[in-house]
Amino acid sequence: MASVHESLYFNPMMTNGVVHANVFGIKDWVSPYKISVLALLYEMTSSKITLPERRRLNKLILPLQQGPDLTLGQFLKTVEECCPQTAYAVKLRLQEMADGELKDMEYFFSTLPTPFSAFDSEAHKTSVVGLFMRHMLLAYNKLSFSQVYKLYKSLQHYYHSHYAKPTDGQVGLPALAADDSEMDLTSIEDTVGDRVDKEELDAPLHESELRSDGTPSRGPLSQKQAEYFLARQAYLLKNDENKALKPAALQEELNNMLKFNPDFAEAHYLNYLNSMRVQDIFLSAHSLLHYFDRLILSGNEGKSNGDEGYGRSLRYAALNLASLHCRFGHYQQADLALQEAIRIAQESNDHVCLQHCLSWLYTLEQRKGSESTVLTQDSVKMAAHFCLPYLGSLDIQSLVQQGAMQGKAAHKLMDALKDTEILHWKHSLSELIEISLAQTTSIWRMYGKSTMALQQAQLLLNMSSLEPVNFGVHQNNTEAFAVALCHLAELHAEQGLYNATSEIFQHLKEQFPPHTQHSKLWMLCDLKIQFERHMNDRKYHLAEPLVKAMSALNKTEGLYRKAHVLKALNRSTEAYSILQQLQVHCEKTKCTEIIIRVMLSTAELHWESSGFSTALPLLLQALALARQHHLQSLASETILHLAFTQLMLGVPEQALNVLHEAMEPILAHGAVIDKGRAMLLAARCHMAVAGFKLKGQGHLDLQLAALAVDSLNEAASYFSKLKCKERLRDVHYLQAQLYRSLGQTSQSNRSAMNFRLLDQELQSPAPPVFMQL
């Protein structure tokens, strides 16, 4: 019943009360550009062209017919490249029309081969060319008297503007010029009266409409041009944000477009995407709802599926709203919207939509920090059932991530990833392949296998995209790339290659400018690296301001770093309370890595109050946790702490035993600073075992002492690589002592001199050497 009323009393083509025979469906209108294409087709059918030229022209036809309007200059240039002779003929014909009279254009249309009469030519009525010609003839014949005259006027303008401005072929320049002239009239106030002379007034606005090629332009675009523009911008937003228009410019362009055609629903959607880019919740929500309000109407167009038309868009409207709120962190709102979407989808038995909802549901649960493994598993099963490979493997990836967090067996995770990988390549889901690689990188990093992580990251960065390269954009602007690059930067920083690191950050900064969605990733990463460096150099005053910046990006991380700084500044009580707070928080959110780190820091705090025995159970707990979750680097770090504690407790032999266990992984995968610390610790253990005392000169086990010398040398080389002078000074001090007790005075003196030099340079009193790891 509803549809009957609609057709009787509501004309969807009615806008602002005026009925236009437009909006939906009919997109072809005769424009000067189309006349040129017609002229080209006409020339092709009527004149003799050599075979290779004809082939090239044939190839050209489809893009010319379907693409947006070109300027005459561009058009002639493309044709000329294929066949200069035809281009000339086309130009002549256009000139004939433009310089002649209206009747010349009318004559042209009447001489066009009618597709119904020409049976054996290319312009047969069912061919592509024939169809196009029929469309054009139909559209032309429909024009009213004044419209024909207008068309002729614009044809004249189209032709003459090409010759008036020979530079028209250059993209961008004319656009700017036109912009200026228009801006003059609308915005600049005082001088305008004098500046706008007659000539500028005469230049009609149509100029801007005839300009095209997808470059941003003010003024109206034709339907096709607008669609092309929107598609291009949306694609760029998804794949390479930097190449898209700046948010403000794009917004202006969209406003312009909407002003001319408020029914253009897709523009609202792009508006939504654009507002998301600048984190504008109000505008994005507004545009999203507006888009779906419009869509609901146009959804009725396909009446074949009855009510399905707008019911479908309703579901997805709710789902999109949920995703919007989720992205802005309004989890409760998102939850409500999602429930709505699920309910509507259930009512109409739309399993695909339900599946989408399910995967959003578990994402939401995850974001809220609650357990969602069961949901995800369900989701995988459902996706497999409905043959939705994309969602299915996305679910699996999410499961793997959860599994890794919960310390599931590593081989199972890798197996699962491998299986999805097969799926991805089968369906060529390039986006998921990238995510998968980035995920593997992260997992390897988490497990502390830096080499594997490095390899995976390089693999991702060097992989050539599967997607056909659209608009000259490689898809390298996604989150996966950001993650991989961040890991790469951190890995380089760990090895002390700070130049390389800063280069990577430079690249990141270009690829993901600060206002974009994924920029937070590299910002945090950058801050972390800087923080570590300052802490190692004991420049706490430099590290402190970074903490604030970090807290803004990630609260937990910021808190943890704050505790670090406080600890370093000997404000132990405050540091301790923060660490306690963090531990409680992280146990709630199941953030194992941070828990272990917090435990280690707490143990260090205990050291400072000489509570070595109280630190031991904590460290053992941390070790158990790290092993359970396969976190090798953290486990080795814990072992270092453990060994140090034992050393301090006066059981150096035991400490050495423990240390040996960690030495291998640290040397293989660890950061340079860890290597140095491990070697330094080993040397000190050796010295202690050998019976070395700082003051007195007892008998020394020479073999062990030699080992200690070697270790110290190695540690010195690591520290000097990092330019970590504080630690280097400690090493030289120990070296000097050791050499002296071994009776090698010259060596001892050299080390002592090194120590002295560094000490002078640093100008800060050395902290108690033996109280730190």
Next chain:
Amino acid sequence: EDAQDLDALTLAKSYFDLKEYDRAAYFLKGCCSQKAYFLYMYSRYLSGEKKKDDETVDSLGPLEKGQVRNEALRELRVELSKKHTARELDGFTLYLYGVVLRKLDLLKEAVEVFVEAIQALPLHWGAWLELSNLITNIEMLKSLSLPDCWIKDFFMAHMYTELQMIKEALQKYQNLIEAGFSKSTYIISQIAVAYHNIRDIDQALALFNELREHDPYRIDNMDTFSNLLYVKSMKPELSYLAHNLVEIDKYRVETCCVIGNYYSLRSQHEKAALYFQRALKLNPRCLGAWTLMGHEYMEMKNTSAAIQAYRHAIEVNKRDYRAWYGLGQTYEILKMPFYCLYYYRKAHQLRPNDSRMLVALGESYEKLSQQVEAKKCYWRAYSVGDVEKMALLKLAKLHEQLNESDDAAQCYMLYIQDIFSCGEQLEHAEVSTALRYLGQYYFKNKLYDEASLCAQRCCDYNDARAEGKALLRQISQVRDQVETPSADLFTPLSNNNTPVRRVSPLNLISFTP
């Protein structure tokens, strides 16, 4: 000068009246008097506008239609701005300059020029009206320096109505009436519209009836009148009005709206929509018609068309709260309570003191089981003066659901007070529900006097009679057991309409165990 140009001016004026603008402009070209100059420029402006309208109909493509513009505007602006800087413009030409600027979307400059025009010629109401379209808020209004003329009061009253500051507007109009404009039909109609805006229906109706007596052939504002008649479901009056207006002029927007309302009241929604469409054809920027059409489509359950119509209304005026509210209702009908929240919120923003939006918001929240928000909405709706008297009942029921019996009882009590104090019988009144709950509540709290009173009142209502009697029986049983008869138990209260009023909510709380 005037005498010199008189011939040309008279000729041109005739052409102008015949809407041959170009011709008028041609004959005025050489004239130098102010009058002739204005007519010359004005003809050129109107000619451009007319051509623009004609162009719109046969543009070459759908997207071209937006770019059709009045080509004359730029030239006019250049000429006028030259004269403007030379200070050669009089009140009328300044007005024209302002119009041109506004058409070119140079709003800030337009405001300045209009103010200038008003200062030059305060009695030109057209300039005031143009200015009123450009003022968006009260601060802007206050910042303008306007001449102190009696017509300024009209303007201020008009602005207050536009900015929904009804009280101030009414005050202004009252002052004007007292100052000697008591016979002005304009003022009467404006007051009526103002009453309509604050939903004081009876007052507005009375004024409109008066207006029709004074000015029987008036068509302006009659659409508002018909809205009022519609709300009151006064079929014969509406029908009479519709027929009358058709006789006067059937091709007026107002007439079409009245007929649309008439058909809508008779539940002939298709026809109603048809007439609203006709109104829109006559004036595409007629806001009310879009919204009303949306309502009609809602009635026809054609939600997609309704959404479309409402969206159009919003496009014409973003501040149209009825369209936002309508959109919300549409989505509510589609069972999307969360989705409609956004629209209701928009509507609420525009009319913060309208209880209907608040109740709608509350209902949506309730559907989403967000009781806290729902409670806030209902309470707020009651506080701003509930039109439909539903907020308290809903609030009470919500409290009841949440087992907050004290609050629920309090709300029911307020509800009963509210219902009785407004005097008239409302259809959906659920006094019996409230009484039943209160009876039970008092009984539980061992306040037998009050409980029995409520139970007695319950017996007045058919649907609660049985329960009331049962409660009375229970009470007497308990009383017998306790044996604490009080002499003044059955004080004559029956003629008191609001029996529970004597127990203030505050005592209640102190009584609860």
